Amino acid sequence: MKQKNRLVVFGRTDPNQPINFTFNGKPYQGLLGDTLASALLANGVNVVGRSFKYARPRGIVGHGPEEPNGIIQLGSGSATVPNLKVTQVELYEGLDAKSVNGWPSVNIDVMGLVGAFGRLMPPGFYYKTFMYPKKLWMTYEHFIRKAAGLGKTPTEADPDTYEKLNQHCDVLVVGAGPAGLTAALEAGLTGARVIIADEQSEFGGSLLASTQPIDDQSSTDWIAQTVSAITAMPNVQRLSRSTVFGYYDHNFLTILEKRTDHLGINSPQGARQRLHRVRAKQVVLATGAFERPLVFAHNDIPGVMQASSVSTYVNRYGVAPGEKLVLATTNDNAYQTAIDWYNSGRVVVAVVDTRQATNGPLVSHVKDLGIEVLQGYGVIQAMGSKRVRGALVAPLNENGTKVTGPVEQLKCDLIATSGGWSAAVHLSSHTGAKPIWDDAIVSFRPGISKQQERSVGACNGTFDLAQGLLEGALAGSEAAQLAGFGDGQVKRGMPIVNTLEEQAQQALFLIPHTLPSSRAPSQFVDLQLDVSAAGIELAVTEGFESVEHVKRYTALGFGTDQGKLGNINGMAILANALGQSIAETGTTIFRPSYTPTTFGAIAGRDIGELFDPERYTAMHRWHEQQGAVFEDVGQWKRPWFFPNQQETMHQAVNRECMAVRNSIGILDASTLGKIDIQGPDAAEFITRMYTNSYLTLAPGKCRYGVMLKEDGMIFDDGVCACISDNHYLMFTTTGGAAGVLAWLELWQQTEWPELQVYFTSVTDHWATATITGPNARNVMAKVCDDIDLSADKFGFMDWRDGTVAGLAARVFRISFTGELTYEINVAANYGRYLWERLMAAGAEFDITPYGTEAMHVLRAEKGFIIVGQDTDGSMTPTDMNMDWVIGKKKTFSFVGKRSLERSDCLRDNRKRLVGLKTLVPTAVIPEGAQIVNDPHQPLPMAMQGHVTSSYFSANLDHSIALAVVKGGLNRMGEIVYCPAADGSSIAAEIVNSVFYDPKGERQHV
Amino acid sequence: MLLIYCPHCLESREEEEFSYGGEAHIARPLDPENLSDEQWGDYLFFRKNPRGIHHEMWYHATGCRRYFNVTRNTLTYEILESYLVGTEPQITEVGV
């Protein structure tokens, strides 16, 4: 297959390794070493996409992350990746790419209509056009989204894996161009741990496309020599295809390493991408610079490119993207492109230089080659539609603000432009440093930050190669020294580079037209989002002054290229329109990510079953084997219910509830939080944290307590047992365990350090099997013969040490079901054994394992609250009818006590816990339902409260609910209603919150 | 992501290991019952939220389980010192 723009000198591509690929359905061939961009240009593909607003045909402009137009989608189905830049996609066999902007095709002007429509899309278009009528927005949005075509999300789960690595280093060097390489070399020589990362496939940066000799060798030989020196150092970690995309506090940086993207759409082996989370003691930023395009009329026609990109395609990839070049420039530096183009054997029509008089060595060299140089001229407009056909040039005044003479047309198919260089201050800006404008170099420089970092080379505004190499070396040794390595002195001799002297460039951000910007053909500033010079000027006319506002109003820099090409020109045009300097206007803040970052890489392996830890009890596998359905409670997996074959959840829960009330059930209660508390002041401390007192609790006794936050609201509840003098065991809710422990530590460590008490989590140490029901004592007697189980020796709210099933155990007579209950705790490694022994011992009583759902129903029958379900952080003990748990005689003002006296806590109409009994016994009110007095009242209805728990009680054979209702205790017997979204409502009677065994006789046996 | 020096572990450690404990040096009133609602409310709800130097508590949750205090510049996120509970900060003004 013929690659019509492929040169005979192949640069760093390999002519012996052809690679087949398709673009928008058509087959092409490129070479190993190509990017998709260089391969498309080699094949003479002009149009790679359509613009966002105006649907204008667009071609490749750049050669790196700055590319605004060549945005593509790779692959299809699950194996698809949207919004990649053609300049950053390495070619691989079978690559299949489509333009994202170009419905239905980049080459067909079905969108002509939109183009016409688009002409009416000024800045602030959305705000202006779509405010009214609101209804039409859906129509507009559909149309615009389809036209905008910002890539398609995959239709299936991503088959690839991604991983995250936590890295630590002494010196992180960002960028492996000339300055980055000398920095890494010098830092590495000190023995410091160094990481050097670069987004390209190979190290070398701009030198990969340079013809500049270094140390009497080619720049690529110098790269090879330097990289091999770095590679020899085991203390230096090299990351290529790795973009440092974020710089965060305290020298924390994130790097996206694309490990296999260059091999195919899916990884052949291992993670496709790796996210490095790097904590660096010192950072050297060597991120280079972006060439600034010139802004002129119709500068978006395919065939208008960056001068440095043209050189890169010629020198690095052996591709000449056209035949006849017009070079438009404001500086000497870009003359190299004319030389490179000339050397490739193609025609340089002219160099059009806006400066009136230039005669530096590069200019002279170009003139010596016989190339016409038009001085004091500008390219004011490109001609053509899907490809440049010519350039309109005209003489300009000295400031470059006005056309001063007749316009003529130069025939050409390629216009390379250069408006100078802008330092890539992005990462520096992430640190919070404000970039500083420097008129001398017509660029921002990095500002001063609070981080341990320095910028070197082009990103520091040092565009001279020799200076950049030196800056890098100095910074590398300095950074290493500050990190504790080396003496700060440069070890290697500086390479000798004879760069040619350059004359002053002209600061020019908009090439004038014969017409004013508002009437001239569009002069594009941001190609991806179709922001024009006229649009920015219009924004100023409409009263916008701040650069941040103008950015948002015009969408300047909002694209996937983040305005890497357009921003500086846009700010300069804004400054001009405001009649102020660029320094006064300032820049918008660059924020992470530097380039788009895959969500998968950010998630890493914390997905699927590894998304959150699953905590298992010692009996977990038994539950699994019994077919339990699990519920997440915090991070724990708890059995929700144990369905027999064919049973529905409802049937299973009913059966489990009946078994507990009628014979015996068994619950895995291992997940309850357990905190061991020891010390001479343990009782005093516990008494300060709970609402009731533990000062007189004797060994062998338990007490239920409620813990408040200092605002008086219920925070946790549970039983606390006195193990021995100065030794207690506190139970917490399953979800609250870690929070309660931190809460206890907070008060002891920061408020009452004089109290002598220590806390230790023992949640994991104990496995807990709870047997409950009228037959609990019978089963207990079969597995325990060293505890006197009689009611008067081992009563309700007692605990005993003993031997259960041959295991050392702590047995607690505490109950969440209202039945006779033994909570048996053994060391967790014997948990499953204990469970199986209890199941065997209980078999004759048909012992029934039950899950959290039955547990909830059983406790609701008893009116026992669940903190976090019946309370929501705004409930006091009084609200929950639990005044009895507040120790009235306590001398110390326990945590939360004073707040209970706040006026709001004393209000009469606070919501109070009540029971609800539905008038239709089978109707179960949805939990969370709102309660009203009259379901027919107009909206919005007057809310009376809400339902906190609601179940069907098989034992009572009707539906029950717990609710909080304003002034609820004084409303017993009233009928209230719970309206549903469909207009129906459930009527219920307000009743006492204890539905079953209100005197508590069943647990006291 | 902050890097926080733990004065108990004597090392700078990653923020993931810690949890934030709120403003430091707020002493609980010794006699809450004799405070007006307003006085109690001040203790309970009102925090400084300064632009600049802030003294705050951190809990080394996955480390030594100790609380300690940190002086942090809320503008730059610089951590200027870590110090033990019960001791006073050395840094109370920016640039001092």
Next chain:
Amino acid sequence: MSESLQPQPRFESPSHYVRGRHSGNVQSVTDAGLVVTEVNNGCYLNLRGDASNAEFNAAVLSVLGISLPLMPGTFMANDTECLYWLGPNEWLLVSAQPGQKREAELRAVLNGHIAVVDVSGGFTQLNLSGPSLNFVLKKSSVYDFEAWWIQPKNDLRCVQTTFAKASALVIGQSQGTVAIIIRRSFTDYIAQWLLDCAADNGCFISP
């Protein structure tokens, strides 16, 4: 007749249900990038006390024969017992002896503001080794373990830090081997994490 007259109660270590599992193309410990081996220690005791109290230090030494590690991030060990620094007044004793015995012996000599808590059922120790170890540690934790090997110190190193989305006490043993002591309920998760983490070169959990 009481059913407590039964054979020896069955012990299930925290890794009981993951032993023998492997990832990648490995079938044994010899070709795995990461080898995970659970160590069944006799007991884990949490010990609290005032490190600045000479009597407390002496009492601990008298029972254990090893002195309290007072430097953060270090531990003391003899053939059968290790004492790890967890905090300025907190240590973890890992011993081959039974927990109740060790707890009683310590309680017999310790007085005042102290705590001894048997947490033997709550923890397990996994030894990690193999060529993938450093990579696995970088994936699993935010702590800089590489620095342990780069700047070796005389002290025995240990640290409590994050491990995957759980936490662990990580103990430096020798270059290329660490032990992690983790909470029992997280064992399955950590095992799953390690199998996944080291899948490229294979992970093998010793049976």
